[in-house]
Amino acid sequence: MSVSTGPIIDQSSDPDDHSSNPSHGRHFAEIVDARLSRRSVLAGGMFAAASFLTTSIAGAPTALAAPRGRGRGPGTDGASLLGYEAVPLGYGDEVVVPPGYSATPFLPWGTPILGSFPDFRPGTPPIVPGGNTAEDQAQQIGMHHDGMHFFPLDRGGREGSSRGLLAVNQEYTDEFYLHTGTYIEDYTEVAKGEYTAEMVLKSQNAHGVSVVEVKRAGRKWKVERSALNRRITANTEMRFAGPATGNELVRTGADPEGTSPRGTINNCSHGVTPWDTYLTCEENFNGYFAIPEGSTFDPETTALHERYGVGGDRFNWGLHDARFVVTPDGAHEPNRFGWVVEIDPFDPASTPVKRTALGRLKHEGAFVQTARDGRVVVYMGDDQVNEYVYKFVSAATWEASHSAGTSPLDEGTLYVARFDDDGSGTWLPLVHGQGPLTAENGFADQGEVLVKTRLAADAVGATPMDRPEWTTVDPITGTVYLTLTNNAGRETPNAPNPRVQNRWGQIVRWEEAGGDHTATTFAWELFLLAGPPESGATIEGQDAFGSPDGLWADPDGRIWIQTDGTQPLAANDQMLAADPTTVDENGVPEIKRFFTGVIGCEVTGVITTPDQRTMFVNIQHPGEDGGSTWPQTDEFDTPRSATVVITKDDGGVIGT
Secondary structure, three states: OOOOOOOOOOHHHOHHHOOOOOOOOOOHHHHHHHHOOHHHHHOOOOOOOOOOOOOOOOOOOOOOOOOOOOOOOOOOOOOOOOOOOOOOOOOOOOOEOOOOEEEEEEOOOOOEOOOOOOOOOOOOOOOOOOOOOHHHHOOEOOOOEEEEEEEEOOOOOHHHHOEEEEEEEEOOOOHHHHHHOOOOOOHHHHOHHHOOHHHHHHHHHOOEEEEEEEEEEOOEEEEOOOOOOEEEOOOOEOEEEOOOOOOHHHOOOOOOOOOOOEOOOOEEEEEEOOOOOEEEEEOOHHHHOEOOOOOOOOHHHHHHHHHHOOOOOOOOHHHOOHHHEOEOOEOOHHHHOOOEEEEOOOOOOOOOEEEHHHOOOOEOOOEEEEOOOOEEEEEEEEOOEEEOEEEEEEEEEHHHHHHOOOOOOOOEEEEEEEEOOOOEEEEEEOOOOOOOOOHHHOOOOHHHHHHOHHHHHHHHOOOOEEOEEEEEEOOOOOOEEEEEOOEOOOOOOOOOOOOOOEOOOEEEEEEEHHHOOOOOEEEEEEEEEOOOHHHOOOOOHHHOOOOEEEEEEOOOOOEEEEEOOOOHHHOOOEEEEEEEEEEOOOOOEEEEEEEEOOOOOEEEEEEEOOOOOEEEEEEEOOOOOOOOOOOOOOOOOOOOOEEEEEEEOOOOOOOO
């Protein structure tokens, strides 16, 4: 079918899509150009070709063989993992799933889960009399669902897939819907004079994480009034752990020891540990801080804040919360955000921990993989144009750490990736005293290396990427996947992205040397180029999508791909699945569209119950530019972010 290219992304409207990286390191686009031609991408540059993993990396596998029974590719004798009928591009204000599946909205913003269980009432007093207060919001599901995970409450019994805790990130707020219940363009600007302390607190209480016990009742799911239910917000007491704890750069007047940060914000994707805790990731924290006009800082502070893009006060919190006003005497509060935060979902009295050994950046996610030797490896993307890909490798096995009463996330090595022209790659250690990471170069100790993670990555020569987003690992092959959403600022076309701008994004994957996730070298290749066919995409026209973001490999090896941004033919955002072992004669993986979202939304967050018979998917910011009333589960037509529960009508496994 013929597919148009759609409108050009206007990235000038979102400062997070502008680079704050002054590094002159070779961009990933140049490396891809040197590595591949258009023909090699289509005709065997992917895992289907035996030539792929033959780079000169010690211990690297020579090829990735598809497990038998997992696909129709070479060496397999099974059927495709994708047994459903693909759905077309979506344009309406209802989610669409394949025939034989059902989708039901669940846990919309404002669902009561705590305390007095206040019902959702759109608007904030006194702007909307009778609207929900800040106190109400602290007892309700927050706004703008993102990454999430289902923790079974009975792992070994029959209830393991019918009762559990759903941990859901609440990334940010649309202030007009939060305070008025209706769409108002440029609300934070036109209403700045009327912001009250109550409004700021309500916005802060709509951020963070919701933990809620859910239970299947027949074919539906319901919220339990459980003692395990919890809201974690921008004001929740937390603690630091790891090498940056107590560092001068995280000390403030309110916390002179630098050990007790408060709150978590802009919680994007997530991770899950083998010891059953939840990792929530602080992404675009930089825009929450006001910098008064005329403020001057010392050169080191100025350089650090500029590198992270600090400033903007996008939610007006600085009007009534001095923590979010950056002054020469209070310049360190931004340094207390941008971390991965560990939460014990089974203990609502526990204190969340900011694990500083994982580095400070705009964390999109933190996928946790257990290595062969029992150590944990955490893969992370820094979601801004021209930023980097990281991984952390623990020093000890997680079981040994827990036996000793310590955390494996507090001691280990943080690495940043360099991608080379020949398809090889190297993990560069960010360790104080190694290479340029010395006191003479502005890194006094390991704590400073971690607070200044971006600067450290610049110094060692990491590869700038096109908005690194979610990572996942195929549980069968160990292959690592990474989404790169787009980079409309690119001015020079290259072979795998033969466009003036990288408007559509791509997915990269790699094998660690010897199949060992703790290795310091790897072999990489493009999995696919997104976009419509005429854009140079490597996917079929009917399966076209753009701006890949959310990513998850399910237990059978299906790669679920979610989108956030421009889609072919200006369609709504969507979710597709790829079978990496079912490939055509050009080595292109089979992809089918499974889900389409509603007007103005992002499709994000995906997980199933352990039996894979219930899937949870999030719809974020429906109607952010107006035009939506989804999910309208009550008498109010205010659009509300929500989780969607997907089941197969015959009770089967999702995707089959």
